[in-house]
Amino acid sequence: MKLKKIFLITVAALSIFYTTGCWDMVDIDRRFFVGQIGVDKAEDGEQMLVSFVFPIVRKIAGGQGGGEGGGGGGSTVIAVSTAADSIHAAARQMAMRLSRRLFFEHTRVILIGEELARDGIEEVVNFLERNSEINRRSFVIIVQGKAKDLLNFQNEIEVLPALYIANIFKNRDICARFVEVDVDKFMREIHTTNGNVLLPRMTLGKTDVKISGAAVMKKYKLMGWLEENETMGANFILEEIRGADIVVYIPGYKYPVVFTVTHNKAAKELLEAGDYPKFRVKLDVKGEIVETPEQIRLDQEMLKKIEKLLEDRINQIVTSSIKKLQQEYQVDLLEFGVYLSKHKPEVWERYEKDWENIFPDAEINVETKVTIRGIGASY
């Protein structure tokens, strides 16, 4: 009895040694917190140019280590890059050059250069899938230009440039002119659609960055871009709008009416399923008026009129977005295929194989209904 007990305790204690991941005790001050990973095509065209950016923890406020303190003039981040066959290989190559271990659980953004994206991002997808350390909440971004250029990007607002970029996505609740894709969502979408996904686009300024529009990925390859308004249109159909501003002009007035969307519903409906399907998308948009020309008086009539104008404007935005995806890129990124497979499986069975060619010719009508729920404190 006693022997059995001792045996069991020993087994329990020993089982600790077999659990993976439990021997990687590395103290927090022996790690480099990689904030961003940049992936580019290397100059020779064969390999990848992988760059990592991490902070000099000692220089961040709160560090002690004597008098030199925070600022000290120099940069608070270190950027390193290397050419390698894969991201993982690059991280391992870094071990030869860095005194501490690279650590990816606090990675906030994964930047993919335009050139590499045009060649295909299968390798990046695979890395993100298999790496156990990578933060599932980090954002995947396509950089217009080279991701490496961002290594020099710095500002004094956030401790890490990666935090600066990641926090831009928090503004999605007031701005719908870009898409937000974290690693988790990226994985889900890229596998359900076999490599078709919308990713946020980042452009570099001299001293700042801008996230706007979307990169259209088709079969793991970058096809082109959606501009800001077109991205907003796509967001309307994807029900991804948490806040967006629509500007319309009432004929005869110099200044516009500005409308803020607060609620957005999109209902897809299959009308006909002939050789090519016919869809109707009903958009139900609710929001508030935040600015009007001074002379205007917002009575019921005027509100009706503005609603009509808004409906037309939204229709226009959404339709142009659909047109671009259908005609220019010929890729279904608006989840019409998903809708069919979920709600009309028998129809989907017919279209599934050739959906790539069917979608561009599908007829999609957009009907928008706008409800103005608030007009502020004045008539």
Next chain:
Amino acid sequence: MGNIFKTLFNRKKTEIFYERDMTPDKSRKLYKDIDENIKVFNEYLADCDDLISREFVVGNPNGPKHRMVLFNIDGLADKKVVHEEIMKSLMLFARQVPLEYSVGDKFFQLVKDGLITVAEVRETDNFGEAVLAVLSGDTALFIDKLDRGLILNTRGWEKRAVQEPSTEAVIRGSRDGFTETYRVNVALVRRRIKDPNLKVQTVRLGRHTRTDVGVLYIKGIANPSIVEEVLKRLNTIDISGVLESGYIEQMIEDNYLSFFPLLRRTERPDVAAACLLEGNVVILCDNTPFALIAPTTFFSLFQSAEDYYENWYIASLIRILRMSAAFLAVTAPALYVAMVSYHPGMLPTDLALSIGATREGVPFSTTVEALIMMLALEVLREAGIRLPGPIGQTIGIVGGLVVGEAAVRAGIVSPIMVILIAINAISSFAIPNFNLAVAFRLLAFVFLLFASVAGLYGIILVYLGLVIHLVTLKSFGVNYLSPLVSFKMKRVIDILVRPPLPFIKERPDYTKPLDRKRMRDLRQDQESEGGDEDADGR
């Protein structure tokens, strides 16, 4: 040579003088001859310099004289009572005794019933009882030509007054605490429960100390099986001395090896009374201001006296606070070490960076750092208790501020670790029961050790072990984790929330009380009666 080994390793067992049976040896009867009695009595208490014996002669000037002798212990017997109520009465009033009463049994009866003005007088016919009584502070009186003696209650020694309990201070609640005197303690409880059903059964424990140990319970509420169990266990104690109720606690608890206290202790008579009313058994011990309460559950150790005096939401809030404090007291250092060494990904980025920044330049690993700080804190705590009051405070300041600040400045310890250990220590002091707090602090080391070997996995492992251990624990046949194990939603909520008083209509069921009902809501009854009348009126 052989003799040396024999004396070294084969030491002869020395016989203990007194028998295990605590009732005094009654076989040695008193003699009729007073000189014989004095001789034997002095033999019993030979070489006891604190024994006072006084011989004197009283009687009607016309009648026969009676030789008498008094025995008591200096310091235990109340001198004033001996002087005024015994000696003075005997010497003055015996002169006026009518002649027919001045011989033999009649005289004895007269002394016992009419002359001695002490409330408690007992008769005895043997030496054993008399010796024990004298050692307990009573006075023994022997009269010539009689083989019976009188035991007069003159107990009165220097004792600490009833003071505010120092370990269980409250903001609201009575300010009196138990003292070192058994009878005073019983009286303090009795003053709160004026019910003939409050029973006090006294047993004597300790071959040499012969300490009075009282078992208090309310007949009709307390389950007789628990009372019997307590008495049974008390009677199995055979020890040379019981100096504190801690001796009893350790001898009768169900699991000697467990960290956790299986008997609750209190210094407050109101807590004892409350527990009696819930069907518990209270054990009082002479020379101890700490009463023991049986049975005890884990969660009752989180309660303090105030919980039932304050408003329900205050009490509930504090109860939840104590639970979280317990969690911090046990796991705070371990969680920190696990997070920082194994799973920095679970921290928010900004926090991880600032922790990293503060650890920059610290020469020790997080585990060693935590161990150093925790050990330093334990040492400070211990030193603070031992030193007299004012110096103790100085130590607190010197240790806490100077050492902590200096260690951080010297770069030996990171400031976050100092904050963390401080929180850990303060949390452990927020637990009302001292034993439990110590157990938690001890467990914090175990947790830390496992966390440093296996991270969060280690913490979960220890938690599992802890739960398994706690589930197996029992206190006098009652599950230690009581409202949790026999799961009843209503009772489980009681752990975190102290319901408003009108809602607590029943006694807790872990004591298995004979009478479950605790209150009848007359207000509600009246309302429902009123409602009936209304219905009749219509």
